[in-house]
Amino acid sequence: MSNTPHDIYEDFPGDAEKIHMLKASDAHFARILEEYHEINRDVHRAETKVEPVEQLAEVEMRKKRAALKDELARMLAKA
Template sequence: MSNTPHELHDEFPEFVEKIHALKVSDNHFAKLAEDYHELNRKVHRAETNVEPREELAEVDLRKRRSALKDEIYAYLKENA
């Protein structure tokens, strides 16, 4: 478990410009990025005990974040 937020620009430094460009030009990607940001914040708040959750709920959040991150990565590769 890491208490460091997993921001998209940190997760995919090679795609920083592409992430920004897609956020402003592609509604689908913008929604994916916003969903990731919200989910990432929930994970971070749970990990730092700002908003504690049961362990299984926290694990579920991390799994959902990972799946969304995989979807975003595939989208970035497809639109590179």
């Protein structure tokens, strides 16, 4: 398990311009991106024990983060 935050710009390095454009022009994309950033921060804080949570809760947060990332990837692919 990695304690490194999963920054969306690092995960999609070639799509930074597309991410910025969609964030500014697509309210749904912007909302999903914000939700991703929030859950990513929560996962990172749980992994580093800054805000510890039960293991099952941490696993569920990681699953939600992955689902949001998949949705962002689909949206980026269509743009």
